[in-house]
Amino acid sequence: MSVPHAGRIYPPEILAAARVPQPMLERLEDSWCDRIAADAQDAGAVVVQALWARAVADCNRGEGQMAPGEVDPSLRQEFSAPGRKERAGLGVVPTRLADCGPLWKRPIDAAALNWRLESLHRPYHAALTSELAAVRERHGHAILIDLHSMPQIPAGQPGHGARIVVGDRFGTSSADWLVDLVMNAAQRLNVPVTRNQPYAGGHIVRTHGQPDQAVHAVQIEIDRSLYLAPGRTVDAARMAGLTRWFGELVADAGRAERGRDALPQAAE
Incomplete structure (x- = not known):
């Protein structure tokens, strides 16, 4: 299990550098x-969770994912091909939000970038790499579920109306059997579910999902309105239901993988 964006700890260095509250x-x-x-x-999972906030560093972006205009001039040549999210300020260091403008008092320089990467981003991915290797060593395979939440998908955007989005990088980060299992589980919640639209999976599943090496990774995005009340407070009853559902999904994934692997061995 990977939970990279739910951290709620803001180191003093981050608050001091911010130009917004x-x-x-x-x-x-x-x-x-x-x-x-x-x-x-x-339910049987190892949970790797970021405790520090996403404002420190976004573990679901690669180290090279920044827009040149968001960093100190001395770093710009390192970030020459930004994508849509990076251009919007949502790179490995988030730098802008709609209605906020720049988040930081000055552009991200080499010292600030390295501190953020060394303090959160690299340890997080090292932990994922280590745990996945240990699981595969014990069982011959590993499953990674990368959990996120999302705002409601706007009209006109692919996937509009979906409340849960399952991403597998269009079939490259996981075998279909795991994606089918997750899709079927999501549909039991009786809400609209899509695959890869509009979220196909980010840096985490792209980097760690290697189905040809028996490591299968999927990303799950859950509409926040399924468990939050107005004011971003937790709706206790709906949260309890989602927590039970997710625990059952994790247990089902483990059982399905064990059973699936037993069949080829018997056929051989």
Whole structure:
């Protein structure tokens, strides 16, 4: 289990560098989605969770994902091909939000970037790499579920109306059997579900999902309105239902993988 965007700790260095108040930085969070994963460990998963806020560094972006205009001039040649999200200020260091303008008092320089990467981004991915390797060593395979929350998908955008989005990088980060299992589980919630639209999966599943090496990774995005009340507070009853559902999904994924692997061995 990976929960990269639910961290709620803001180091003093981050608050000192910000030109906006903390509530603005909190808009970057996948608010309280770590609570959805509360039963995952009891269901058999190892949970790797970021405790520091996404404002420090976005673990679902690669180290090279920044727009040149968002960094100090001395770093611009390192970030020469930004994508849409990076140009919008949502790179490995978030730098802008709609209605906020720049988040930081000055452009991100080499020292600030390296501190953020060394303090959160690199340890997070090292932990994922280590745990996946250990699971595959023990069982011959590993499953990674990368959990996120999302705002409601606007009209006119692919996937509009979906409340849960399952991403597998268009078939490259996981075998279909796991994606089918997750899609079927999501449909039991009786809400609209899409695959890869508009979220196909980010840096985490792209980097760690290697189905040809028996590591299968999927990203799950859950509409926040399924578990939050107005004011970004937790709706306790709906959260409890999602937590039970997610714990059952984790347990089902483990059982399905074990059963699936037994069949080829018998046929051989």
